Amino acid sequence: MTLRSRFEKTACAHIDAVYRAAFALCGARETAGDLVQTTFLKAFENFGSFKTDTNCKAWLMRILRNTWIDRLRRQKTAGPHLPLDEDGLEHKPVAIETVWSNPQDLLENFSDEQVIKALASLADDQRLTLFLVDVEGFSQEDVAKITGVAVGTVKSRTSRARAALREHLSSWAEEMGWTGGRQ
Amino acid sequence: MSHLTEEQFERIMQDGETQEAHLESCQLCRSRLAEKRALAARLKSAFANVSAAPDLADRIRDSLPADKSPARARLVSRIFDIRAHRRSWVIVAGAVAAMIIIAPLVIDMLTPSPAMAAQKALVQIHRNNLAQHNGFFAEAQPEKLAEYFREKLGFNPRLPTPEQGLALRGCCVRHFQGGVVGSYVVDTPQGVMSIVIVTDRPETLGISTEFAHGKHVFWKSSFASNNMVSARIGEYSYCAVGEISHRYLSELLSRLLIEEETD
Incomplete structure (x- = not known):
């Protein structure tokens, strides 16, 4: 089997997953398609160094993240969106004393587009971390390798991302008058 | 009563376990866990209909260069064959193989296609x-x-x-x-x-x-x-x-x- 056919068999099976992640990162379908195409070209160039007994999807996600960061840096828009130092970020205090009484019912009020938009409002690495954990079901260890941080950082990022996402949705729910969910 | 920490919640979310004794007696922490799980499930379902355009896979396959390194792949395979059959050459062959394998890869990685x-x-x-x-x-x-x-x-x-x-x-x-x-x-x-x-x-x-x-x-x-x-x-x-x-x-x-x- 040629290198190319092995690549197509092993890596191309993950195009949809990589596309979803790209869409979560950049929020635009066309840009996501370009990002995925560049990611797969880079992956093919480096496929010789890929270990076949490792997680190909995680390997592709790492290349995607690096490609995205490179692109941001080239566009010189990386500054405010690149939370390289998570501790440097400001976090609004989360009102943990209030919880949604019927979270599933409340969340069903939001369209898919609104939920994705709320996710898009998070900082890049929080957004990618929460996406990888909740949507793609990666373990915290895998996400740590993909994003190049410690497992503890993944946990804190996930937690902060969840809290931030919840707050975004809560504020929208209040604007829409769906406040009955709080208890 | 001290409630579950965020780290404990994340461990529960990751492992799926609900055996924390505290959860049995704390309505607030149970509600918070239910909320986190509902949020995760909603996020996952929001992306369920997001998929790549039908032609993206074709575009990717079309843009891949023709198999550029079968020679290198064959070389790697041959080197490992030598190592398997001539154990006494393991160290020398390994060093040579590493040079042969790594050098093109490094050059390849540093050079845009x-x-x-x-x-x-x-x-x-x-x-x-x-x-x-x-x-x-x-x-x-x-x-x-x-x-x-x-x-x-x-x-x-x-x-x-x-x-x-x-x-x-x-x-x-x-x-x-x-x-x-x-x-x-x-x-x-x-x-x-x-x-x-x-x-x-x-x-x-x-x-x-x-x-x-x-x-x-x-x-x-x-x-x-x-x-x-x-x-x-x-x-x-x-x-x-x-x-x-x-x-x-x-x-x-x-x-x-x-x-x-x-x-």
Whole structure:
């Protein structure tokens, strides 16, 4: 089997997953398609160094993240969106004393587009971390390798991302008058 | 009563366990856990309908360079065969193998793929043409464009004729891979395309998927939402670039090729 056919068999099976992640990162379908195409070209160039007994999807996600960061840096828009130092970020205090009484019912009020938009409002690495954990079901260890941080950082990022996402949705729910969910 | 920490919640979310004794006695923590789980489930369902465009997989496959390193793969495989059969050479062969394997990989990683760079450059030329940047010669008369190319580059490229129903928008000379190339823009019923005329063969530009259209052979690829189809006319590759189907791009190039046959 040629290198190319092995690549197509092993890596191309993950195009949809990589596309979803790209869409979560950049929020635009066309840009996501370009990002995925560049990611797969880079992956093919480096496929010789890929270990076949490792997680190909995680390997592709790492290349995607690096490609995205490179692109941001080239566009010189990386500054405010690149939370390289998570501790440097400001976090609004989360009102943990209030919880949604019927979270599933409340969340069903939001369209898919609104939920994705709320996710898009998070900082890049929080957004990618929460996406990888909740949507793609990666373990915290895998996400740590993909994003190049410690497992503890993944946990804190996930937690902060969840809290931030919840707050975004809560504020929208209040604007829409769906406040009955709080208890 | 002290409630569960965020780290404990994340562990529960990760492992799926609900055996925390505290949860049995704390309504607030149970509610918070239910909320986190509902949020995670909603986020997952929001992406359930997000999938790549049907042609993205084709675009990716088309843009992959032709198998570039079977020789290297064979070499690696041979080296490991030697190691398996001649144990006494393990250390020396290993060191040599590492040198042979790692050096090309490092060089490869540090060097952008020429094919990818070429396709990016072709798309960039097309985008500059659309924006009519940098000395774009806006002119619809084929004779004027031919004169421009003769003056700037000293050659007469194939140009669509008015009876072909394709309107010329203009032309220009662009930098491409260290040299200069000619390019012209055509309005078609399906959109705008650029024809970039280069001396490189299509396969070396990563436009590597060969196909036949009518009696002619073409090569195609896609990059950054643009399709590319290339045909050889004489010593040149005519690369049609645009957000237009491969089929239609090849149709236009067919017309240029037909003109060649009737010369």
